[in-house]
Amino acid sequence: MLSRAMLVLTLASVLALAASAQDTGKRDQEALQGTWKVTKMVVNGKAAPDNLVQKITLTVEGDLLTVYLDKSKLEEVQYTLDADTKPRRMDWTVLSGPDKGQKRLAIYDLQGDQLKLHRLAGSQAAEKRPDNFDGDVMILERVKK
Secondary structure: OHHHHHHHHHHHHHHHHHHHHHHHHHHHHHHHOEEEEEEEEEEOOEEOOHHHHOOEEEEEEOOEEEEEEOOEEEEEEEEEEEOOOOOEEEEEEEOOOOOOOOEEEEEEEEEOOEEEEEEOOOOHHHHOOOOOOOOOEEEEEEOOO
């Protein structure tokens, strides 16, 4: 009798944790909506020049993320979030440009109006997900309306 009660409690705990992670993912997706400007970008271990960084923006609408350089669209991706991991995961499917159809594995950290994104460069981005924010990273700030 006691073991059955423990099983029920364990199952209830697992279901509650899964629901909590799903809620976090939905909250994160809602919080991502809008326009973001890049404030810092590290590529190949070096800070990107400010005059380039200031020109890059991202817009998030629903599950679509679009990257712009000035007003020119560089890339559009459809994304999914996994908030049940540390660090949290973001998977991209490229919808436009020469990389159309390719997958990219990223991690993200969303703290209020600041977003950190990290994915590996080139073909590695489809095969391996970074496990921390060391190295190449993009830091973004929400554009206030």
